Amino acid sequence: MLLELNNVEVVYSDVILVLKGVSLSVEAGQIVALLGANGAGKTTTLKAISGLLRSEDGKVTGGSIRFQGVPIHAEEPQNLVRRGLVQVIEGRRILPHMTVEQNLLVGGKVQKGRVERRQMLDKVYGYFPKLVNLRARVSGYLSGGEQQMLVIGRALMAGPRLILLDEPSLGLAPMTVTEIFELVERLRRQEGIAFLVVEQNANVALAVADHGYVMENGRIVLYGTGPELRENEDIKEFYMGMSISGHGKSFKDVKHYKRRKRWLG
Amino acid sequence: MLSLLSYVANGALTGLLYALIAMSFVIIYRSARVFNFAQGEIVIVGAFLVWTFMSAFDLPVWVSVPLALLSSLLLGVLIERLILRPLVGEELFAFVMVTIGLLIFIRGVVLVAWGPEVRFFPAVLPMAAVKVGPLVFDRALVIGAAVTLVVAAAASWFFNRTQLGLEMTAVAEDHQIALSLGISVKRSIAVAWGISGLLSTLAAIIFLNGKGMTFLASDIGFAALPVALLAGLESIGGVVLGGLIVGIAVGLAAYFLDPIFHGGVAAVFPFVIMVVILLIRPTGLFGWKTIERI
Ligand SMILES: Nc1ncnc2c1ncn2[C@@H]1O[C@H](COP(=O)(O)OP(=O)(O)OP(=O)(O)O)[C@@H](O)[C@H]1O
Numbered sequence: 020m021l022l023e024l025n026n027v028e029v030v031y032s033d034v035i036l037v038l039k040g041v042s043l044s045v046e047a048g049q050i051v052a053l054l055g056a057n058g059a060g061k062t063t064t065l066k067a068i069s070g071l072l073r074s075e076d077g078k079v080t081g082g083s084i085r086f087q088g089v090p091i092h093a094e095e096p097q098n099l100v101r102r103g104l105v106q107v108i109e110g111r112r113i114l115p116h117m118t119v120e121q122n123l124l125v126g127g128k129v130q131k132g133r134v135e136r137r138q139m140l141d142k143v144y145g146y147f148p149k150l151v152n153l154r155a156r157v158s159g160y161l162s163g164g165e166q167q168m169l170v171i172g173r174a175l176m177a178g179p180r181l182i183l184l185d186e187p188s189l190g191l192a193p194m195t196v197t198e199i200f201e202l203v204e205r206l207r208r209q210e211g212i213a214f215l216v217v218e219q220n221a222n223v224a225l226a227v228a229d230h231g232y233v234m235e236n237g238r239i240v241l242y243g244t245g246p247e248l249r250e251n252e253d254i255k256e257f258y259m260g261m262s263i264s265g266h267g268k269s270f271k272d273v274k275h276y277k278r279r280k281r282w283l284g
Numbered sequence: 285m286l287s288l289l290s291y292v293a294n295g296a297l298t299g300l301l302y303a304l305i306a307m308s309f310v311i312i313y314r315s316a317r318v319f320n321f322a323q324g325e326i327v328i329v330g331a332f333l334v335w336t337f338m339s340a341f342d343l344p345v346w347v348s349v350p351l352a353l354l355s356s357l358l359l360g361v362l363i364e365r366l367i368l369r370p371l372v373g374e375e376l377f378a379f380v381m382v383t384i385g386l387l388i389f390i391r392g393v394v395l396v397a398w399g400p401e402v403r404f405f406p407a408v409l410p411m412a413a414v415k416v417g418p419l420v421f422d423r424a425l426v427i428g429a430a431v432t433l434v435v436a437a438a439a440s441w442f443f444n445r446t447q448l449g450l451e452m453t454a455v456a457e458d459h460q461i462a463l464s465l466g467i468s469v470k471r472s473i474a475v476a477w478g479i480s481g482l483l484s485t486l487a488a489i490i491f492l493n494g495k496g497m498t499f500l501a502s503d504i505g506f507a508a509l510p511v512a513l514l515a516g517l518e519s520i521g522g523v524v525l526g527g528l529i530v531g532i533a534v535g536l537a538a539y540f541l542d543p544i545f546h547g548g549v550a551a552v553f554p555f556v557i558m559v560v561i562l563l564i565r566p567t568g569l570f571g572w573k574t575i576e577r578i
Pocket residue numbers: 031032035037055056057058059060061062063064075076077
């Protein structure tokens with residue numbers, strides 16, 4: 020097992036209990052989707068894994084997190100990146116005053132040396148040919164889609180075994196979203212990289228995911244393979260805006276429904 | 285006319301000295317977002333270190349200067365480790381208070397260790413004046429200007445071209461992203477304090493070469509503040525231009541205003557400029573504005 024969370028609890032600022040026992044697992048080369056409403060604790064889960072939690076005064080207070088069999092809940096992010104676990108933070112967080120290539124080079128921090136870093140850079144440009152022409156551009160001025168490509172490419176520079184990808188579709192046009200998920204699928208196929216993807220857009224995420232989890236209120240409430248979840252009526256209701264009767268629901272209805280509906284209730 | 289030119293040229297040279305101190309300030313601010321009010325005190329510690337090695341211990345220049353540079357580098361790292369690192373995660377206000385506290389503390393230590401009397405700073409650099417046509421310059425300032433330009437070019441190369449420098453620039457941009465990419469933010473900040481300490485001692489040598497000094501010479505740190513603010517607190521190249529602008533403005537103020545107000549205007553002029561900048565453009569002239577895409 021590449022990544023295994025067992026009954027993980029997370030507390031912010033010593034008092035705010037946000038994760039109340041999250042268990043999930045990702046095998047090498049798998050794409051796993053993590054779905055759930057706003058505030059369910061998806062980002063917190065990713066940060067608990069990557070170790071970024073501590074920079075926000077959060078702590079894993081219970082359960083265990085194992086990466087390649089080794090407990091990592093107390094590990095510094097830099098050691099995890101070196102071991103092949105990288106998080107792509109939500110909101111397309113480029114380094115805005117640095118060029119595209121500088122962003123990528125920084126991402127290659129854990130590479131052994133200059134030569135390895137250059138080789139990795141060429142590989143990333145191979146996967147993201149659009150970035151080649153933009154290499155000298157200040158990244159703050161890229162389009163949203165280009166920035167999303169850049170942050171994924173930057174994570175790739177570390178040569179990871181597992182990428183934690185937080186809401187890559189946020190605010191992007193459907194075509195760009197499709198393009199990004201095609202890339203995720205290709206990276207898995209050709210590089211054997213596993214992905215744990217947090218998504219609001221369940222449709223695209225489940226289309227490529229081997230399996231998925233649904234979170235609510237700091238707990239995992241639903242688990243299934245990609246196709247199972249895609250056929251799940253609740254998921255259709257919440258994420259695809261389709262009711263059982265086949266009528267499309269407006270986003271507002273779905274949101275309202277989401278509030279009172281309890282998963283597996 | 286000739287004397288106006290002389291005021292402007294000497295102002296520019298002094299401005300570049302300010303720029304060197306401002307650079308040591310900016311390097312810390314970029315990495316740690318810490319506004320180090322004690323920068324001038326660190327310059328003075330550097331100065332007293334050079335004095336101690338050279339005048340008190342009678343070591344040769346080529347031993348004393350590297351030793352002082354190394355010590356001030358360690359001092360920077362030590363201050364970061366002992367005083368600022370425990371504050372990580374605290375409010376901005378805590379950092380402001382702690383660097384002001386640091387200023388008072390170092391001033392006290394300097395007074396106790398080296399006393400209040402005037403010491404003569406050794407002539408590390410040649411003293412003979414430089415004559416360019418009819419203009420006369422302090423040789424240390426001329427050498428200092430060249431040093432500043434070289435250091436700025438080197439820093440710019442370092443932060444934009446080398447892997448460690450790029451990582452430090454990433455830390456300057458966003459601590460969380462830097463962390464997520466496997467960069468040790470703590471180490472970057474410690475390196476920044478070290479470089480800053482080293483530059484401070486370099487500035488001390490240029491500033492005080494062959495002059496008398498007391499602990500009050502640390503006021504130079506305040507003169508460098510307007511330069512750092514004008515530059516926008518993040519830009520190394522901006523610091524050089526900021527230094528030139530402030531230096532020349534002070535030269536002009538000394539020439540035109542001091543005779544009218546019977547002196548004193550030039551001394552406060554950098555702060556007049558600072559207030560004006562803060563009113564008109566708080567991000568400075570060359571600083572990182574938030575990039576807003578439309
Ligand atoms: N640093 C923090 N301190 C305190 N509470 C926090 C912190 N970060 C997140 N929370 C709280 O934890 C809960 C889960 O947040 P989290 O960001 O993990 O949700 P999410 O599932 O990623 O939501 P979204 O879909 O909106 O991104 C929220 O109620 C949030 O307010």
